[in-house]
Amino acid sequence: MIIILAFITGVIVKVADYLEDTKKEKNKQNLIFIGIVYGLLIFLMAYYFPIIAPLWIGTVLGLILFGKIDKIAHRTATTLAILLTLIFLPQAIGFLLIFFVIINIFEELVNDYFDKHKLKNTKIQSFVISRPLLEISALAISFIFWQWEIFISIFVFDIGYLLITKYENKKILLHKKSNKKK
DSSP, X not given: OHHHHHHHHHHHHHHHHHHHHHTOXXXXXXXXXXXXXXXXXXXXXXXXOGGGHHHHHHHHHHHHHHTOOOSHHHHHHHHHHHHXXXXXXXXXXXXXXXXXXXXXXXHHHHHHHHHHSOOSOHHHHHHHHTOOHHHHHHHHHHHHHTOTHHHHHHHHHHHHHHHHHHHHHHHHXXXXXXXXXX
């Protein structure tokens, strides 16, 4: 079940990114609905698998504290996920939550730095901008506590997110090619 929830969440988060960033969706109610769906998905994962709550809520809080939650779908999702988790899973607040908040903020700092200061070595640059810190820390925590749901949830989320990213990039490229031919 965690694999399905994490994958669908990754897909919906990327669709929300796409709709928000490209202004494809101008209907506020649709964006709020998408936010409600993925906020509920995050909460459901945390509810059914409480061991992953610190990772997911810590990531959300890190993004909020870093100022990366700036669109209505994401604001709706993060507000809903945090409120429901605080109400129904107060035990999620603890060391691991703080750890993942810090990791996420650090990852955002690193990513912003390397967005502005490109490395000459493109392989290292690609690795850095792939945002590996959250996954590496989730893997380490999974290993330490022998709770593999933590790593599996973020790994499968990333698969869903990246599949939609590839699909959108291909769609955008095809659209540009068709416009050039006209």
